[in-house]
Amino acid sequence: MADWVSDKSPKGQHRWGMVVDLDRCTGCSACVVACHAENNLAIAGPTDTDEGRSFDWIRIERYWEGDFPDTKAHFVPIMCQHCEAAPCEPVCPVYATYHTPEGLNSMVYVRCIGTRFCQNNDPYNVRFFNWFEPALNFADPLPNQLNPDVTVRSRGVMEKCSFCVQRIRRAEDDARLAGRKLADGEFTTACAQSCSARALVFGDLTDSQSEVSRLAESARRFRLLESLGTNPVVYYLKGGQA
Amino acid sequence: MTSNVVLGVFPDVAGAAQGVQSLLAASFPAHSIDVLSGVPYPDEAFGLPPQQSNLTKIAPVAWIIGAICGFTLVAGSAWLSRLPLAAKPIVALPAAGVITYELAMLFGVVVTAFFTLREMRLPDWRKSPYHYRVAEGWLAVTVQCRDAMAATGAIAALKSAGAEEVTRHG
Amino acid sequence: MKLHPPELPADEQINRDVLMPLFTISWRWWVMLTLAALGFLLGLAAWCYMMSTGMWVTGIHRPVMWGVLIANYVFWVGLSNSGTLFSAMLRLAGATWRRPITRAAEAMTVFALLMAAQFPLIHLGRTWFFYYMIPYANQRGLWWNYASPLTWDLTAIMSYLTGSLVYLYLPAVPDFAIVRDHCRGLRRKLYGILALGWRGTRQQWHSLNSCIVILAILLLPVAVSMHTIVSWDFGVSLTPGWHTSIFGPYFVVGAIYSGIALVITLLVVIRRVCKFEKYITPYHFDKLAKVLLVAALVWFYLWFADYITAWYGKLPEEKVIMDIKNAGPYFWLQLTMMLGNTIVAIPLLCFRKFRTNLWALFALTIFINIAMWIERFLIVVPSLVQKGPSYSWSIYQATWVEWLLTLYPFAGFCMFYLLFAKLAPLIGIWEIREDKVAYTTKKLGVGEFSAIAQVE
Structure with missing residues (x-):
């Protein structure tokens, strides 16, 4: 196929991916808190959360199995799956969401006009719409805790997990300035950093020696809603009975 | 006259x-x-x-010009400012076809209306x-x-x- | 009872009758206009309020990102779809009973589309940046994504709106000339401009007639494509319940169905208010209602084809949507929809007695359009409330802002239509006169029958 009709998008040096080990996850929600702190997520109260207007770039879905008292809880951390064939991308009329050469499903806030089509076409429900003015979300003294590396999203735009793109960029820049290759484990996302059970592992999937690559090869691996063909780069690990 | x-x-x-x-x-x-x-x-x-009346000849020509313009707008602009989307080619023919079609129709309608007025010698503000x-x-x-x-x-x-x-x- | 096409009076009488609404304004018209304008302004106020506070004033939330506003959009695009499509179809088919109907139907398309086209803007999170979607050279380094169905919508609506305006205006030029010749002063100047100096020379008639045919040929597929593209807003997504290839034809037929229902509603009112009893008769309503019946049957056929495919397949994602429609919170809506669109409409429309009873038709067509609005709602919302992982499922409840914005297009449409009724004759005068030229009587045995001379 000629270059202009096929997807020969430039492939970057890295392809970022994540592994979520469900057998390790304790459902402690430290990742959720870390994500809120790192990415300037608005804090939604009980009413807004109840109305489906909370912001959780990563969330712990909790499912119960069996009847009381023989119940088991299952925890599934879900964040943007950064699909290689992301259904949310082509439906945006203004390219507010697109694929970076490093495989990130990225969001350009200033471009977004808020059609919300991406969320409708997102099978994982991991996109979040800004219903309120940021000033409403961050009343004093909350603005003092905002991360200066991350944009505070304005009202009317979509947002979602960025794989902590600010950390990726900083690490890449540091490595380039020092003239060395970026080593595995040199940095990680806020959620993975805070996961005490080491259920979340982030890294470069092109590097076959990285921890994430080795885990993604595991026999326990699967991906969410794989039948849709969205090709996520988030791998889940689950073996036998929990 | x-x-x-x-x-x-x-x-x-x-x-x-x-x-x-x-x-x-x-x-x-x-x-x-x-x-x-x-x-x-x-x-x-x-x-x-x-x-x-030449309208039956004008309309198809206008349609074809509209189709060419539409396709150029879609494919040309996408080609000039390439932005990769996951799993979508730079020039996706089915999607480009939709807009090409609509613009071809638009051209057909507007040009036909324009030449109709010319053939009718309207607008005519003389007495x-x-x-x-x-x-x-x-x-x-x-x-x-x-x-x-x-x-x-x-x-x-x-x-x-x-x-x-x-x-x-x- | 045998239905005949109406006997038309002398030409001067036709002018007097059809132009009457242009030269007289009753207090009822003012009341209607005030009410419509009030509703329109309320809607505008709701829109401004929503823009200045944020989308949280609506009931939409994750995962139901599109709600009543998009249902309104689909509904009004559907209504607008019909007028021009219907008129083009009848013109190309050479159906002579179209003549008193086409103008009213074409005007309906333009005003319905004018209201529909606002909804993609209304429901934007940042309406004030809507022009990001338009492809023009700019310093923002921002271009449209032509692969998004929303940009297809943009081009389709643009094409259809432009085409429909032209298609409404050009055939009205000879009528504007008639109005011009019937008035004085400032009015004469205004209609002189609208009539563009039309005199009715042979070349003018000849070009106008070929132009109408070409426009009809071009606009038919545009109308079909427009509502198909609206259906692709849903169809090309991966969302269960939306992702089905039948949506294209299903939407188009649904649009024709609700559009013709609205044409009938409007004509009943126009006939009564403008005193067009001589020109729009049960003969026309009988024909219109037959087309409505066909649309109802095809709509039901396509609906059932979609339903049984999903019902038999029982894919878990689709089953949850079926369940909430068949027994869950949307059961009553689904039942009302089926009643209006099929169970009541189809049997009634089979009877000529019913088809020629105008007030019965009026009631039914309004019921049909309520049912069609519900159908649009049932397409948009239930597929979203249980989308994705069950953890984030949630039910949707529209707020007063959304209801005001539902009133908005109704009121706006009525307002524009009322104003239009005072601007242009709602019946194409030259078109019904052309009928008179073509009709002759023919003797067969001892009976006399009307025959149509081939003058077109």
Whole structure:
């Protein structure tokens, strides 16, 4: 196929991916808190959360199995799956969401006009719409805790997990300035950093020696809603009975 | 252009046809004779040669130009500012086809409308020969005369055909 | 009872009758206009309020990102779809009973589309940046994504709106000339401009007639494509319940169905208010209602084809959507929809007695359009409330802002239509006159029958 009709998008040096080990996850929600702190997520109260207007770039879905008292809880951390064939991308009329050469499903806030089509076409429900003015979300003294590396999203735009793109960029820049290759484990996302059970592992999937690559090869691996063909780069690990 | 035009009003199509015939008999060329009416009549009703319209040729050409413009806009702009989307080629033909189609149709409609107005010689803000009774279903036969002498002949011809009113313009 | 096409009076009488609404304004018209304008302004106020506070004033939330506003959009695009499409179809088919109907139907398309086209803007999170979607050279380094169905919508609506305006205006030029010849002063100047100096020369008639045919040929597929593209807003997504290839034809037929229902509603009112009893008769309503019946049957056929495919397949994602429609919170809506669109409409429309009873038709067509609005709602919302992982499922409840914005297009449409009724004759005068030219009587045995001469 000629270059202009096929997807020969430039492939970057890295392809970022994540592994979520469900057998390790304790459902402690430290990742959720870390994500809120790192990415300037608005804090939604009980009413807004109840109305489906909370912001959780990563969330712990909790499912119960069996009847009381023989119940088991299952925890599934879900964040943007950064699909290689992301259904949310082509439906945006203004390219507010697109694929970076490093495989990130990225969001350009200033471009977004808020059609919300991406969320409708997102099978994982991991996109979040800004219903309120940021000033409403961050009343004093909350603005003092905002991360200066991350944009505070304005009202009317979509947002979602960025794989902590600010950390990726900083690490890449540091490595380039020092003239060395970026080593595995040199940095990680806020959620993975805070996961005490080491259920979340982030890294470069092109590097076959990285921890994430080795885990993604595991026999326990699967991906969410794989039948849709969205090709996520988030791998889940689950073996036998929990 | 509108000088020396003679206009005769007839209450019905039979009278108007009579008027046209007597003008033709008085050797006025067919192309100088016109009929104003409130409804479209077939040209055969007056015994005049049929009118021509190029719209059926213009519309397909406009459509094709629109299609080319549409495809150029879509494919060209996507090619010039390439932004990869997951699993979508730079120029996705099915998607480009949709917009090409819509723009082709748009061009077809707009250009056809434009040339229709040109063929109809509208808008026309001059005081061209007209009679208000045309709006009430009457017909007006107009004839373009070379000079005042011919105009007198035309007036006589239209009166003899039974015109209710004959006026001369210019 | 045998239905005949109406006997038309003399030309001067036709002018007087059809132009009457242009030269007289009753107090009822003022009341209607005031009410419509009030509703329109309320809607505008709701829109401004929503823009200045944020989308949280609506009931939409994750995962139901599109709600009543998009249902309104689909509904009004559907209504607009029909007028021009219907008129083009009848013109190309040479159906002579179209003549008193086409103008009203074409005007309906333009005003319905004018209201529909606002909804993609209304429901934007940042309406004030809507022009990001338009492809023009700019310093923002921002271009449209032509692969998004929303940009297809943009081009389709643009094409259809432009086409429909042209298609409404050009055939009305000879009528504007008639109005011009019937009035004086400033009015005469205004209609003189609208009539462009039309005189009715042979060339003008000839070009106008070929133009109408070409426009009809071009606009038919545009109308079909427009509502198909609206259906692709849903169809090309991966969302269960939306992702189905039948949506294209299903939407188009649904649009024709609700659009013709609205044409009938409007004509009943126009006939009564403008005193057009001589020109629009039960003969026309009988024909219209037959087309409505066909649309109802095809709509039901396509609906059932979609339903049984999903019902039999029982894919878990689709089953949850079926369940909430068949027994869950949307059961009553689904039942009302089926009643209006099928169970009541189809049997009634089979009877000529019913088809020629105008007030019965009026009631039914309004019921049909309520049912069609519900159908649009049932397409948009239930597929979203249980989308994705069950953890984030949630039910949707529209707020007063959304209801005001539902009133908005109704009121706006009525307002524009009322104003239009005072601007242009709602019946194409030259078109019904052309009928008179073509009709002759023919003797067969001892009976007399009307025959149509081939003058077109």
